[in-house]
Amino acid sequence: MNPFKKDILQAEDSESNIISFIASDFIDGNTEIDETGLKETLPLLPLRNTIVFPGSTLPISVGRKKSLALIRSMGKKQRYIGLVCQKDAAVEDPEGDDLYRMGVLAEVIRVIELADDNLSIIVQAKKRFEWQELTQKAPYMKGTYQLMETIKAQKDDKEYHAILDSIRESMVHMLQMLGEPPKELIQTILSEAFSDMLIGYCGTNLPIDSREKQELLSIRDEKEQAYRLLMILNRESQILELKMNIQMKTREDLNQQQKEYFLQQQIRTIQEELGGNTQQIEIDEFRKKGLGKKWSTAVAETFEKEVQKLERLNPQSPDYSVQYGYLQTILELPWNEYTKDNFNLKHAQKILDRDHFGMEKVKERIIEHLAVLKLKGDLKSPILCLYGPPGVGKTSLGKSIAEALNRKYVRVSLGG
CATH class of the missing domain: 2.30.130.40 (LON domain-like)
Structure with a gap:
């Protein structure tokens, strides 16, 4: 046979x-x-x-x-x-x-x-x-x-035997990373009886460039050849581990993206069955509000680009809420909408006296500021700064001034 x-x-x-x-x-x-x-x-x-x-x-x-x-x-x-x-x-x-x-x-x-x-x-x-x-x-x-002729290593050379043991472990580790090697193959590589064939088998089967293999074959000293083989095995094992880690991460990211896309499609289908897609309804509402704004063509184009960006985002993404808030802020701004100021000082004094008892110096300074605005008529973005500890009436004074001037009052917190 x-x-x-x-x-x-x-x-x-x-x-x-x-x-x-x-x-x-x-x-x-x-x-x-x-x-x-x-x-x-x-x-x-x-x-x-x-x-x-x-x-x-x-x-x-x-x-x-x-x-x-x-x-x-x-x-x-x-x-x-x-x-x-x-x-x-x-x-x-x-x-x-x-x-x-x-x-x-x-x-x-x-x-x-x-x-x-x-x-x-x-x-x-x-x-x-x-x-x-x-x-x-x-x-x-x-x-x-x-x-x-090969220059053989000494039989009692402990360092040489340690190198062979390391080659066995590295080769088995590489085979296991590449798939499920037969148990008989692993047992044969690990056996002491296979020591004389170990370098030849590993050298023949290593997936490296033929030029480097030829250099390995040219080494006549058995111990030096084994040491060089171990270096190559360790390098190739590390490269293989890196490739596998990259593939695993890529596969995980892809699986997560596919999962999110599948779930998003399911949510969209359910929403359509229940009476419409909530995300699309909100986006349509933004566009409807944008049509009523008195902004320029350039602003309108920018607003549409931002709306399209929101459409491409996943509602579960953190960026979605940021983009959503940004569009809300754009729509809330008074584009080219103005109010006519009322500089009637007696009316302003009456409003201040009605809302605040005392505080004569503060009210007097406010009236002086309004008088300057009335006389000059061309002050751009005048600012009146009120300072003091919490609860003394700064906010309520601001509301009273806005009412006296017939302006809309908006409170913007800049604390932090």
Whole structure:
């Protein structure tokens, strides 16, 4: 029974070009190479936006002519190929200058025919290599190469093991943020038996730029590579958390707006069924009062703009009451409405004596002020200031003066 059967089916059903998975048969991170299967030159398979790390087992979709020629030329003796990433994924027919120098030597486990112009291969990445010179460009690329040995970390290095534990936690945290990962996958990542494959698996599956992945692959020191991987994982986790928080806030704001709009529509429908929309009735009343005002065309245009602004506001919004009060104030102002002053001093004295007993000095000063207004006749906005503690009659004196002059009395509180 083929140990890859389950994984092969997943590769065939998937639409993506590359999917990494963990095969139980390779949980020990087997990177051993059969030296008898190696030759002086190595077939090179260019990959788009994909960096494969040693220890990873994954299916790859093959569709380009040179890549198809490479896979179909392989026999029982030729099991190893070089997986090399392109610098620019847009290049359809890459040359040597379009490829990174560092790649991964991989063993082809299985070839699956999907169509005449499409194959799927399952490979296990073994060791890093650096190709040196191209010896063949057609029908596919071949080149001389040199295997790159990894500088292993000491088994008793506590700092290295702490870094691996942090990588496990960060990877699991990222997977959980992206969705519901299978329990078996989480258990495998957290197991000590997976330590040798951990860096390769995380490096292969990290959603980062291929250039940064290539830099990570180029690090030969295992401990330094693990530390760099942890830095990338922490950064990507923070970015992912920020994106999710932004999406959550946006979704909450949108849901709240939709809820308010839905409720507002319900209220409007109910009001119309009961005999009209209260908000619209009030707005129509404002417009009706505005028609009776003696204001200028400019003021009328401004008033209409403010009414339209009120129409757009939600009645439950705090701005609605502010705008409503503003329009009420505009309508209450006496636009181009005047009263004729009565400067009859005897009449004014009579009104003051009727309403106030005593206060002779105050009444005398008021009469003098009115006499000046009568004589000059051209004083603009004359002001008479009355001051004193509460309850001595300042307000009532103001009412009496207004009555004496035949003016409307308006009380405006400016305290505070």
